[in-house]
Amino acid sequence: MIVSNSDILKFFENVKNDFDIFIPYASELDEDNLSYKKFSNNKEFIINKYRTIDPVKTLLYLPSERVLPVNPKVPKRIIVGVKNCDLRALEVLDAALLKDNFVEPNYKVWRDNTYIISADCTEALSTCHCVLLDFPPYPEKTEDVSCSYDLNLIKVDDNYLITVGSKKGEELLELIKKYCSVRDASPEEKNKIEAQHAEIRKKLADINSDFSPDRKYDVISDNKDEATWKELSAECVECGGCTNICPTCYCIILNDESEKDCFKKVRTWDSCQLSGYARVAGGDSPRAKLWERFRNRYQCKFNIMEQNFSKSGCTGCGRCISTCPAGIDLREVIQSLQEV
């Protein structure tokens, strides 16, 4: 289904009172950084391009949130411009938080009330490396990958090609049709999209040409050598930035804010990079040393989440690389472990 740029804008205009619409805008401090903001029509939003600096989890699994009593009513939302790396991350979060015998109440409420309109990447940042994980820079629905988007937008000329990813997406498309005229994509448009896909893949391959895509992840768990890991983590200042910014990290602490028998619990993101994370009373910790915690993050992303959910805990978004004040590049860490 093809819809024009201007019609999409019209759609947002018309439904902005019924939905909280979040959409990427360039940051005022650095125009290369995109960040989700509430839709407003007096600034140019950016649907495609590349990932935002803030992972989509910040809107669905908030940095700090009261979980008891649970917030019963949340606004209906549409998040636009979610990239494939974040869709993959949502699959991990869904696997962790919406299980057969346990459902995280707040995440569920936000998830149920949010429509995800994803978009293809048309450019890439120097830290983007989805291709090293064999993920394309655009959502791709196949038999084994469900890809949690409701609708996806692909830019072709001054239009968007809309594809439907879910039942919720079908509903949303009906609503879009009320405000937009739609038509089928032409063969030329389809060819153009294929060429665009090839082009962005090529770009990502070039960005990552120093790194081998056939990385082995067992080396992370297998390598217990203190000297190796100490060297890899030598510059780490233990800020926890890499885990907070990671779209699949969901560790939390629970705080109690009860007043007498009116019980209140607040959950807040935590980071396995911080020394108190696994420390028990008495001071013992399974990962007392920084290099052990540093290694744990790699194990968690690449070995443990794979065992827990049959999914990679890393989606190649590169946010941890962009954010690290010590300049640690996850790709380099994994590469150098291959060579040990």
Add this chain to the structure above:
Amino acid sequence: MPKVDALDLTNLNPYDVLKADVLDVITESPTIKTFRIKPEKPFEFVTGQFVELTVPGIGEAPFTPSSSHYEKEEMDITIMKVGFVTEAVHRVKRGDVLGIRGPYGKGYPLDKFKGKDVLILGGGVGLAPLRCLLLTLIHDIDDYKSITICFGARTPEDLIYKNQFDDWRKYDKIHILRSVDMIPEGQKWDEKVGVVTVLLDDIKINTKDAVAVACGPPIMMKFGTFALVDKGFKDENIYLSMEKKMYCGFGQCRHCVIGKYYACKDGPVFTYDVIKDEEKIWE
């Protein structure tokens, strides 16, 4: 038997807390107290499972009930003062209100203990969760071949449940061995002196076919397990309580992860064969 399945949290708020009135506070030792609480509703659990106890406005921590799982109206929890939350618990008095949620984790597979010699190895406050098991086993004592309790404490004064051992000794099938690490001046002791593993030299059961259940401080867990293996217990018959840092209790917060396992929902009790190859299990 109450139901053993993990709690189904699909349709409830997993963080939900039940109000629990404090009926009594018993001082067990200078650092350990037992709290008798009455949850607002009967509370079903299976020995081996644990609860999260809320001190309103202060925080929450995981504890294993120390009363039998056949008692549903009231519950004992025995708590050692070691830090922020536990210090606050120790200030709680009769008539105060606490909160509990759970139960979490898996219970002991009691069916596998039936007809066997059961050895209980506890150190310090580690005897608390094991008392829950012991009282449950006593309730069905005919089902088990024998129960041997090896219990160690730092000093005679640190021994918990001081007055209850005589009750347990009345059973022919129960054998009690106790040790203390040292006897400070002014304290009396006429049983063994030494770390708790020395008691294993005196056990009189066929270890090849027996089950052992251990709970205690990390150092005891490590050397206790090695000693049990040494005495002939099979890895798959050694049940270890893995008390890791926990917040949620149901596999969300990830703090208790041991390799691919969660101490909270896959444990907190693991047999040694399952976790022996995971990293850093003793810390």
